[in-house]
Amino acid sequence: MRTIDAMRSYSSTLRQSGKTIAFVPTMGFLHEGHLSLMKKGRELADRVVVSIFVNPTQFGPSEDLAAYPRDEARDLEMVEATGVDAVFIPDAKQMYPEGFQTTISLKALPAHLCGLSRPGHFEGVATVVAKLLGIVRPHLAIFGEKDYQQLLVVRQMVRDLELNVDIIGAPIVREADGLAMSSRNMYLADDQRKAACSLYQALTESKKRVKAGEISADTIIASAEALIQAHPDTRIDYIAVCDPKTLDAVTAIDGPVLMAIAVKVGRARLIDNMILTPGT
Numbered sequence: 001m002r003t004i005d006a007m008r009s010y011s012s013t014l015r016q017s018g019k020t021i022a023f024v025p026t027m028g029f030l031h032e033g034h035l036s037l038m039k040k041g042r043e044l045a046d047r048v049v050v051s052i053f054v055n056p057t058q059f060g061p062s063e064d065l066a067a068y069p070r071d072e073a074r075d076l077e078m079v080e081a082t083g084v085d086a087v088f089i090p091d092a093k094q095m096y097p098e099g100f101q102t103t104i105s106l107k108a109l110p111a112h113l114c115g116l117s118r119p120g121h122f123e124g125v126a127t128v129v130a131k132l133l134g135i136v137r138p139h140l141a142i143f144g145e146k147d148y149q150q151l152l153v154v155r156q157m158v159r160d161l162e163l164n165v166d167i168i169g170a171p172i173v174r175e176a177d178g179l180a181m182s183s184r185n186m187y188l189a190d191d192q193r194k195a196a197c198s199l200y201q202a203l204t205e206s207k208k209r210v211k212a213g214e215i216s217a218d219t220i221i222a223s224a225e226a227l228i229q230a231h232p233d234t235r236i237d238y239i240a241v242c243d244p245k246t247l248d249a250v251t252a253i254d255g256p257v258l259m260a261i262a263v264k265v266g267r268a269r270l271i272d273n274m275i276l277t278p279g280t
């Protein structure tokens with residue numbers, strides 16, 4: 001469906017016939033990570049709707065909007081093979097018609113991690129997700145935990161605005177070498193692959209250290225930094241150890257914490273995260 005009207009009437013017909021709808025919003029250039037969200041949708045609801053929309057408002061002026069990978073034909077084959085019932089592919093004119101003036105901004109969550117280096121990003125995400133939820137009217141929507149901060153932002157927005165949809169998080173899907181799946185991995189040249197995998201290595205190494213009793217967040221961050229910087233192609237944006245609910249920085253690890261990393265490898269800005277729990 002390429003129009004808001006078509007999507008709306010599909011969704012209201014389903015709702016009137018008592019069917020539940022799972023929604024997976026995406027920006028396309030799909031990979032196994034996206035497909036895992038769709039498969040989860042299949043398990044949890046009667047129908048699965050996927051959206052494909054490269055949302056311009058969540059990209060900063062110096063970011064990769066124009067270069068963002070797109071392959072609609074391949075995406076459609078993949079969703080069809082995964083048993084998705086409907087795909088919504090609006091264009092920017094419909095999503096942001098002339099005169100559009102509403103945005104949704106959160107006070108605290110975006111003041112951490114990616115929100116600091118990507119000003120306006122989460123405002124763009126919250127606004128487009130709210131609009132997509134208003135159009136698709138799903139019973140539940142599924143988001144990957146790789147974009148952990150995005151998941152928290154969406155959950156908070158849905159709670160604050162009483163949007164009456166269940167927000168479900170789904171685990172990160174990784175390549176065989178540990179690299180978290182992302183549409184932006186296609187920017188990586190062959191010789192940058194090892195550097196890209198250093199994010200996962202730093203996270204798994206940190207997890208081991210915390211399990212073995214390390215409680216200092218600074219020590220964990222310093223060794224992760226050293227491991228990543230051993231690869232000359234990397235530029236660290238942040239390495240953070242923080243509260244998994246508020247994203248506030250943690251200094252002493254005395255319960256589960258979120259370790260989150262963002263690193264530029266060549267043209268690709270990669271993010272990854274893991275929950276570290278003392279003693280486990």
Ligand code: PAF
Binds near residue numbers: 025027
């Ligand atoms: O995670 C993404 O692909 C995007 O941020 C989303 C949720 C589809 C909003 O544009």
